[in-house]
Amino acid sequence: MSATATLVVIGGGPRGTGIIERIAANAVELYGNQPLEIHLVDPHPAGGGRIWRPDQSPLLWMNSMAQDVTMFTDETVEMAGPVAPGPALDAWADDVRAGRVTPDADPAVLAEIRGLSGQDFPSRRLQSAYLRWTHQRAVAALPPGVTVHEHRTTALRVTGPRDGRQRVRLQGRAAPLLADLVVLTVGHLDSERDSEQRALGDFARRHGLVHLPPDFTADSDLDALGPGEPVIVRGFGLAFVDLMVLLTEGRGGRHENGVYVPSGREPVLYVGSRRGVPYHAKIGYGWTGERPPLPRHVDRAWAERLLEAPGPLDFRRDVWPAIARELGHAHYHRLFTAHPERTALAHEVFAERYAAADPDSPQLAALVAEAVPDPADRLDLDALDRPLDGVRHASPASLQEALRSYISADLARRHDPDRSQDLAVFLGLLSVYGQLIRLGDIGGRWHGFFSYLASGPPGPRLEQLLALSRAGVVRFLGAGLTVEADEDHGVFRAATTTLPGVRTEARALVEARLPDPSLRHTASPLLRTLYEHGAAVTEDGLLAVDPADSRVLDREGRPHPRRFALGPFTTARSSGAFTRPRTGGPAFRQNDAAARAALAFLRDLSCHDGRLAS
Secondary structure (H helix, E strand, O other): OOOOEEEEEEOOOHHHHHHHHHHHHHHHHHHOOOOEEEEEEOOOOOOOOOOOOOOOOOOOEOOOOHHHOEOOOOOOOOOOOOOOOOOOHHHHHHHHHOOOOOOOOOHHHHHHHHOOOOOOOOEHHHHHHHHHHHHHHHHHOOOOOEEEEEEOOOEEEEEOOOOOOEEEEEOOOOOOEEEOEEEEOOOOOOEOOOHHHHHHHHHHHHHOOEEEOOOOHHHOOHHHOOOOOEEEEEOOOHHHHHHHHHHOHHHOOEEEOOEEEOOOOOOEEEEEOOOOOOOOOOOOOOOOOOOOOOOOOOOHHHHHHHHHOOOOOOHHHHHHHHHHHHHHHHHHHHHHHHOHHHOOOOHHHHHHHHHHOOOOOHHHHHHHHHHOOOHHHOOOHHHHHOOOOOOOOOOHHHHHHHHHHHHHHHHHHHOOHHHOHHHHHHHHHHHHHHHHHHHOOOOHHHHHHHHHHHOOOOHHHHHHHHHHHHOOOEEEEEOOOEEEEEOOOOEEEEEOOOOOOOOEEEOEEEEOOOOOOOOOOEOOHHHHHHHHOOEOEOOOOOEOEOOOOOEEEEOOOOEEEEEEEOOOOEOOOOOOOOEOOOOOOHHHHHHHHHHHHHHHHHHHHHHHOOOOOO
16 A cells, blocks of 8 residues: 555545545544545536536426435434534525525526525526535545545546555546545446347337437437427436426426416427326425334334345335335324324324234224224325326326326325325335335335335426426326337337327337446446456346445455445445435435445554554
């Protein structure tokens, strides 16, 4: 090892910032006053990275209120390192307005900050300014002997022995960076097309059609979608919302008093998905009164018992029943404590019988029916997850009206504090997520369910969707969407279970979802090299990491002493690199554990070489 230890962090977005912040918080305790060089590698500005970069459309919003976004730890985070508090996004905006903070932002963003309230959904470029400031603050908090070097380029590969320095090859640089330790925080990455996407792309080229594969919507070539042209859109989540906005307001249309006034440049979006409905709207009210005690069933001890059990985990058998019980506990605790007039049993009696009953059992269903008279007050996770299962419509017009009614009802409920058990379930989901990341890769079903129920769009976006539906710019296809390529007619053809016998034809198909994080299909040469050189991946292609400290595992299950990885491409993926204040922040817990392990490794290496100050 050289006289000065070297740490390379690959990825300058919020996860990379989180690692640097935790290094700053833990350095004095674990590393003393030893010198350390940190190299931060990202082609995009540090702080926001690619997803939160400043140069994107002001029409693109966050899907969280300003008061629900923080990059800073608090006492609810379960970690060994010290809490280093800081402002949530809305409090930071207050600091900017008061002149206590001067952000690195252009005049348009500064104007948005001046008008921001805690209940607003900020633009992503405003969040970029907050993340940039957070990064700068984290760097400033580092001890005097720690220096940070930014490299605005792409890391191509990491090589090196387990017991020696790592070589980080950078694009445009002849000599590699030599590192005693490497942390990968690369976030969401592009992927190569899988066999289906390659076949659809080849079909589109043969017939002069448009096929946009999974991508970050802000980076997609939307100019290829012509005015008035029908476009089949596969996916009804947040990527669809971005697409909808960029192809309507982004082309000069406008919303006036609940009515969409088109510019004439919009295509016609025929949207469907497995569920056939958009993600549930963000809840539009705050918490009052007693919080449900969480976790009750899905806690650390539960996770540790599962990890000790023999054989592989089965999500539906081993994990889902406890999740259902935890979410039910949160739901009914809130209903009985905040809205007792809508219940028919004493809370203590119900809680005891509920905890004793098996999930999905007739006894539990009978108990809920007895104690909760109104079906609208009961928690039915299957109905929430698949609201169109078994639903059939005789005509597209009938489906449009039914889906508009469904979305309107969802909007009304998600903004009604008398239905505050929904917010309790949201808190339950966050609590569950904090424990499930201890289990590693549990498959995609949980992450999809969480995003659908807890990470949906702002309410105003669904109001805009309703207006676009009434204007005929968006048309609903329903659930169970399938798409085929018709070679004889040279068109894409969509069908759903909701509209039996109806086929929708178009010369354009958009896959409205993020790229697959699988290392087997990644377009990142960095991750592809790790995979090819022996890093372990799961059946879903996620990079296997040690849940204790995020060290990369090899195919024998051994943690690499000099390589760490955190983010959505790993088995320890969490719900986001930032979170709501006072909700435990599982990503913060991961950052702290990785930073402490890294500092301890570098300290011990220095001690071995006789260079650590006494």
